[in-house]
Structure formats: C-alpha cells, structure tokens
Amino acid sequence: MTVSITLWEAYLLESLRSKGMDNETILTYIEQQDIQALNEFDNSFDHTDLIMTENLATIKQAIFSDYKVKFITVNGVKNLLNMKFGLQAGEDYEMDNSRFSNIPFSNDQLKTVETMISPVWKIMNITHKNDGVLADVIHASDIVDE
Structure with missing residues (x-):
C-alpha cells in the first residue's frame, strides 16, 4: 500500500x-x-x-x-523534480504556469511520479523513447476537454 x-x-x-x-x-x-x-x-x-x-x-x-504527496503545489512539483531526479526547469524540461512539458523520465521514474503526485496533477502526452519517455505533468484545472 x-x-x-x-x-x-x-x-x-x-x-x-x-x-x-x-x-x-x-x-x-x-x-x-x-x-x-x-x-x-x-x-x-x-x-x-x-x-x-x-x-x-x-x-x-x-x-x-x-x-x-497529499497536496502538491506548482513549486512543489518543480522542487521534487529537482530533488528526486535532478531535473531543472528551463534546462531539462519546459515550464509554463502549471504545465511541465517534455520531462525526460526513465520508465521507473515515470512510475514513481505517477504514484507520488496527487490526483490534481495529470501525466499526459507520453512519448516513448529508446532510453525512457518524455511526458507532461499538468494541473487538472488546466486540462481542456476537446
């Protein structure tokens, strides 16, 4: 559990x-x-x-x-990406308000993030690469239904 x-x-x-x-x-x-x-x-x-x-x-x-994490803010996501995976906004991925784009994860890291972030954050636009994936982490309030 x-x-x-x-x-x-x-x-x-x-x-x-x-x-x-x-x-x-x-x-x-x-x-x-x-x-x-x-x-x-x-x-x-x-x-x-x-x-x-x-x-x-x-x-x-x-x-x-x-x-x-029970409740996680935008800066909380940003800081945990840095502390846990050594990923920096602007260097390793793009950040715009409450959208983190093209984050490079290993498959294990992606599973960890899926478990770690609260339900108000969604992992989307997963693109599989040879050495892992690129994914976006988006606050649920920023997801527009098409």
Whole structure:
C-alpha cells in the first residue's frame, strides 16, 4: 500500500537522498533521533520534523517504498523534480504556469511520479523513447476537454 506524506516530509526525505544519504542511514538517524547528524549532512532544511512526527511509521514506510504527496503545489512539483531526479526547469524540461512539458523520465521514474503526485496533477502526452519517455505533468484545472 502506498502511504501519503506531506510535501514538507517529501522535501526532507528527498533533500537527504539528493545529497547522497542512503535509506538505511536515514532510517538509522531517525530511529536514533539524531537531528544533528541529519542537519549536518544536509543543512538546507531543519530535519527535526522527520523525528518529531506523529506519523513515524508512515515516514519509515515512505523511506523504503513509493509514497504519494497529499497536496502538491506548482513549486512543489518543480522542487521534487529537482530533488528526486535532478531535473531543472528551463534546462531539462519546459515550464509554463502549471504545465511541465517534455520531462525526460526513465520508465521507473515515470512510475514513481505517477504514484507520488496527487490526483490534481495529470501525466499526459507520453512519448516513448529508446532510453525512457518524455511526458507532461499538468494541473487538472488546466486540462481542456476537446
């Protein structure tokens, strides 16, 4: 079962991963309540909320499996694409308001994004390439029925 976490919790996890911390180490520091080690490894956020959460079991599950972000904003999508996959707006894909176009994903990354983003975001215009896919992520309010 896919667990749901907040955008903030996703930022905290993905910021550690993007800097190279593996899942086992993240879990160890959380279980040991070692905020100092987490914050020294990645000082872009205060990781206290990972330890002080009332949803520790959910966080642990999110570390080792796919998760869904409960509510995700335009900037949330943009930031997670960067943190989780190293993708930059304007360099790797095009961004216009609440439309992200021609995002290059591996097949596994596409599956992760499909699971991760909330239902108000839709993945559309999937084009299969030799090494993966190009896809658009569009806010549901911007989809025009033809």
